[in-house]
Amino acid sequence: MHVQYDRDTGTSSVHEFQTRAEAEVHLKKAAKESSNLVARTIGPTHTKIRRRLITGCGKSWFCYEDKTNMFSGSNDLRSVRMFLLSKYYSHKLSAMQLKRVYDIAPPRVRQYLDAEVSHVLKKIRPADLVLELGCGYGRILPKLAENARWVAGIDISAPSLEFARDFLHGISNISLSRMDAVSLGYRDQTFDRVVCIQNGISAFHVDQRALISESIRVTRLGGLILFSSYSNKFWRDRMKWFELQSQAELLGEIDYEKTKEGIIVCKDGFTATTVGPHDFSRLTHDLIGDVQITEVDESSLFCEIVPNERARLTLAGPEV
Numbered sequence: 001m002h003v004q005y006d007r008d009t010g011t012s013s014v015h016e017f018q019t020r021a022e023a024e025v026h027l028k029k030a031a032k033e034s035s036n037l038v039a040r041t042i043g044p045t046h047t048k049i050r051r052r053l054i055t056g057c058g059k060s061w062f063c064y065e066d067k068t069n070m071f072s073g074s075n076d077l078r079s080v081r082m083f084l085l086s087k088y089y090s091h092k093l094s095a096m097q098l099k100r101v102y103d104i105a106p107p108r109v110r111q112y113l114d115a116e117v118s119h120v121l122k123k124i125r126p127a128d129l130v131l132e133l134g135c136g137y138g139r140i141l142p143k144l145a146e147n148a149r150w151v152a153g154i155d156i157s158a159p160s161l162e163f164a165r166d167f168l169h170g171i172s173n174i175s176l177s178r179m180d181a182v183s184l185g186y187r188d189q190t191f192d193r194v195v196c197i198q199n200g201i202s203a204f205h206v207d208q209r210a211l212i213s214e215s216i217r218v219t220r221l222g223g224l225i226l227f228s229s230y231s232n233k234f235w236r237d238r239m240k241w242f243e244l245q246s247q248a249e250l251l252g253e254i255d256y257e258k259t260k261e262g263i264i265v266c267k268d269g270f271t272a273t274t275v276g277p278h279d280f281s282r283l284t285h286d287l288i289g290d291v292q293i294t295e296v297d298e299s300s301l302f303c304e305i306v307p308n309e310r311a312r313l314t315l316a317g318p319e320v
Contacts, residue, residue, distance in 0.1 A: 095163035097250055098136050104244050108237045108299075115297035116197050116228055117143055123224055123304075124148050128192040131218065133181045133211075134200040138164035138174075144195070145173050152191075154179040156204075182210045189220040197228040197300075202273045208283055216307045225305040229275040232262065234299040239264070242272065277301065 093101065105113065117140050124130060128148045135141055135153030137160050144151045152175045155161055161176050168174055179185055181196070181204055194215045201208055215225045230238055242264050245251045252268025259265050264272040275283075277293050280303040284291045290306045 094157040095159040109241045112299035130193045131191045133196040138168045182206045186218045192223045194225040201227045227303045228300045
């Protein structure tokens with residue numbers, strides 16, 4: 001499989017090869033046609049072909065190309081696609097571009113966005129330490145900061161965080177850090193509330209179970225974690241919003257043949273999924289009794305988790 005990601009355009013393509021020789025022929029040809037992409041050496045074979053990299057996994061051969069970043073996940077199709085989509089957000093949909101996504105939102109979508117924030121604010125107490133996962137340019141951080149003692153916002157996109165520092169200038173109880181949401185640089189039980197809304201659990205394109213586990217780790221016993229995704233009832237309004245984003249060239253052209261059942265697919269490789277009630281139940285099945293799934297405004301689906309000792313023991317695994 002040959003995976004190509006163009007940082008300048010935010011596009012990606014995937015090709016699979018049965019032999020290393022076939023991959024090498026393709027890569028040598030591609031190297032002559034493009035100088036945008038620079039590969040870093042990863043994987044077991046450490047073979048660099050001009051500006052391309054080939055690495056083997058099972059019966060298939062993989063090539064990963066990127067201008068500045070290294071793919072360090074498992075060399076399988078799902079992991080590579082997840083990585084490419086995370087780069088889409090950190091490069092193409094970041095900073096001012098990300099803000100435009102919300103600026104062009106139609107009235108029903110603005111209602112959805114406001115309803116999500118209102119629901120979260122009801123759960124925050126004045127003495128709380130709050131963490132927002134995927135804070136972007138800081139869209140909801142000021143409102144969180146008005147209701148909490150301290151708010152930490154993390155995001156993987158450096159441009160978004162740089163924009164956020166200007167956007168949030170003058171607010172003293174907010175800190176910003178560049179982190180991966182599945183590998184947080186915080187001690188256990190640091191926060192009273194952890195917030196990951198606006199479909200972050202899908203949009204991050206990370207292992208969702210790992211994301212929930214890491215959120216539980218940094219949340220105090222008896223605290224609260226809030227994840228949200230889209231309600232099925234919001235599908236038409238969501239589609240209209242994504243069509244506006246595509247028309248504004250914030251996303252690629254929508255592939256209507258592949259777009260269905262809550263999944264939006266663009267021809268440049270971008271994919272937007274959701275997490276439904278059954279998905280949330282599956283992801284939190286061993287935390288039954290501490291999980292509540294609620295629909296808000298007929299637009300959002302919230303999964304609220306209260307960490308307890310049982311959840312921590314489950315995540316830690318059996319003692320050796």
